[in-house]
Amino acid sequence: MLYDKKNTNNIIKIIIFVFIIIIAVGLILFMDNNQKKAAIIPAEEVKNEQVNNEIEKLKQDNENAINNIQKEALLSVRPIDETDYFRGNIDAPVQVIVYNDFDCPFCADFYATVNEVIEYFKDDVVVASRYYPMRTHTNALSAALASECAAEQDKFWEMGDKLFMANKSGDLGIEQYKKDAEELSLNLVQFNECLDTEKYKGKIQEQLTEGQIFGITGTPGNFINGIRAPGAVPFADYKDSRGETQLGMKSLVERQFVKFLDSKF
Structure with missing residues (x-):
């Protein structure tokens, strides 16, 4: 009986130890995953900001191109001819x-x-x-x-x-x-x-x-x-x-x- 009780206590200690290990590993994995997410989000934000900047640049380039075309057109307005x-x-x-x-x-x-x-x-x-x-x-x-x-x-x-x-x-x-x-x-x-x-x-x-x-x-x-x-x-x-x-x-x-x-x- 003494052996069985001692053996039982050892088993309980082992179970508790394993449980603690599992919890510790889980916490480590959870924290690691959160850190990865934290690292990914800023990268996505940076990427989105870069895309937005490129879009704004394209818009500005297009506007400048249109303005240049209009300026050239103004200089070449069709002169009066016999069709007028x-x-x-x-x-x-x-x-x-x-x-x-x-x-x-x-x-x-x-x-x-x-x-x-x-x-x-x-x-x-x-x-x-x-x-x-x-x-x-x-x-x-x-x-x-x-x-x-x-x-x-x-x-x-x-x-x-x-x-x-x-x-x-x-x-x-x-x-x-x-x-x-x-x-x-x-x-x-x-x-x-x-x-x-x-x-x-x-x-x-x-x-x-x-x-x-x-x-x-x-x-x-x-x-x-x-x-x-x-x-x-x-x-x-x-x-x-x-x-x-x-x-x-x-x-x-x-x-x-x-x-x-x-x-x-």
């Missing part, structure tokens, strides 16, 4: 290109300024009108179509006068265009068919896209010998909202004309 609707001497030393929206109130104001420019500079300037119908303007596209359909019968500028008058009075719309066509003695069957089928929508869209490539974001979008002069710039010099004097169209055109004269000597 223009007023004045096509060989004039100063070219004014206007990307118009007939439903834009600022374009209506600038249209009057353009008339002043043509009257003042006569054969020394040529002015061309191109399409830039803003999607935010309800009647922009339909008015451009009416203009193009009138141009089909050699009445582009006459229809332009009427469209901007309707712009001022708030009367733009299909019925008004057809009324204007009648007043201009156009072939109404031809005009109405042209307008109703949106015959020149593709051409108008092409000029809109062209303007976007040249960096235009609003109307009127203007260029004077390839240099941007956006907005409804008045004829005479003016003061901006900060009270600073800005050049009007008269001064801007004169500046380009002087450059032309200087280039001759």
Whole structure:
């Protein structure tokens, strides 16, 4: 009996010892695993940060590339040619290109300024009108179509006068265009068919896209010998909202004309 009791105590001690060993090994493994996880997490965070940095760099590179493309495009804006609707001497030393929206109130104001420019500079300037119908303007596209359909019968500028008058009075719309066509003695069957089928929508869209490539974001979008002069710039010099004097169209055109004269000597 004494042997059995002593033997039993030894067995219990062995079991307790083994149990302690198991617990110790478990703790060691648990701590080691946590240390590995702790080591992995920072590495993943570092990797994610590197990826985010690369993404931001790519975004910046793309933005810079787009800006460079736009700057190059601005320098190479398509000059006026025989495919344009223009007023004045096509060989004039100063070219004014206007990307118009007939439903834009600022374009209506600038249209009057353009008339002043043509009257003042006569054969020394040529002015061309191109399409830039803003999607935010309800009647922009339909008015451009009416203009193009009138141009089909050699009445582009006459229809332009009427469209901007309707712009001022708030009367733009299909019925008004057809009324204007009648007043201009156009072939109404031809005009109405042209307008109703949106015959020149593709051409108008092409000029809109062209303007976007040249960096235009609003109307009127203007260029004077390839240099941007956006907005409804008045004829005479003016003061901006900060009270600073800005050049009007008269001064801007004169500046380009002087450059032309200087280039001759």
